[in-house]
Amino acid sequence: MTAVTVAGLLGLTACGGSGTAEGAGGGGTEVVASFYPMAWLAEQVGGPDVSVATLTEPGAEPHDLELTPRQIADIGEADLTVYVKGVQPAVDKAVEQHAKDTSLDAAAAVPTLPAPSGADEHEHGEEHGHEEGRESKVSYDPHVWLDPGRMATIATALGDRLAGADAAHAAGYKARAQSTAARLKQLDQTFRDGLKSCERDTIVTAHAAFGYLADRYGLTQVSIAGVDPSAEPSPARLSELTRRIRSAGATTVFTETLVSPKVAQTLAREAGVRTAVLDPVEGVAKGSGDDYMSIMRRNLDTLRSALECS
CATH class of the missing domain: 3.40.50.1980 (Nitrogenase molybdenum iron protein domain)
Incomplete structure (x- = not known):
């Protein structure tokens, strides 16, 4: 799908930042990551068998992301898009329209906590959202990557999805997923001991x-x-x-x-x-x-x- 076609479908204008995803070189399987923690995980699990492109530029606040037509096309053309539904509404929309079957929502791979209502996490509501529709409305807290234990589970899920998308390198994906999950579980134990x-x-x-x-x-x-x-x-x-x-x-x-x-x-x-x-x-x-x-x-x-x- 071309960028022109995607832009026509969504009627979007380009935002600030680069017109393409921020990329990291690698193998032939193309992975689009929504922002840094998902890009890091994709690189750890994918290793030399993937090329990872990140939609959010280094140092940019991910909640504010808007997508260019080229980035939307990247999502539609990627072998796999890895994201966290509820963090970046522009990514959620593009995945829904162009990558339903070629995406992994990290929040769907783990148990989630209720969404904070207002500013206190203990005041739970049915939905949460940014002003002016900047945040997707979801019934859970999307910040799953800040729990190393949940990140270990997401690593395993990502290894399975990459193995399904690229069977020739399935063993490598699963081995790296296991190794990454083990490192994250050790980090989890370090937090438990330290706190x-x-x-x-x-x-x-x-x-x-x-x-x-x-x-x-x-x-x-x-x-x-x-x-x-x-x-x-x-x-x-x-x-x-x-x-x-x-x-x-x-x-x-x-x-x-x-x-x-x-x-x-x-x-x-x-x-x-x-x-x-x-x-x-x-x-x-x-x-x-x-x-x-x-x-x-x-x-x-x-x-x-x-x-x-x-």
């Missing part, structure tokens, strides 16, 4: 991205914004958060790497606590030398310091 004995258990986050991590390791997430990291809280919400920080004895308000830290810094000043970066692993800047595993390990160190874990 099992802490002075406090409340994490105050910039947006409601860490529900799976909190659920996995017995923490309580209190978020400034909901699923949309760009949403700004009302003065009343900031006052409520200040009270909750003091009540919980929290020492830290966590900022992120891809969104402005100003609101979190303001809240931290008001509450008399410090700030630190807790990375939702939604994107990695070019040349940083980081990957999913190194960022998650750094997150663990940050949490242990903030929660005063022994």
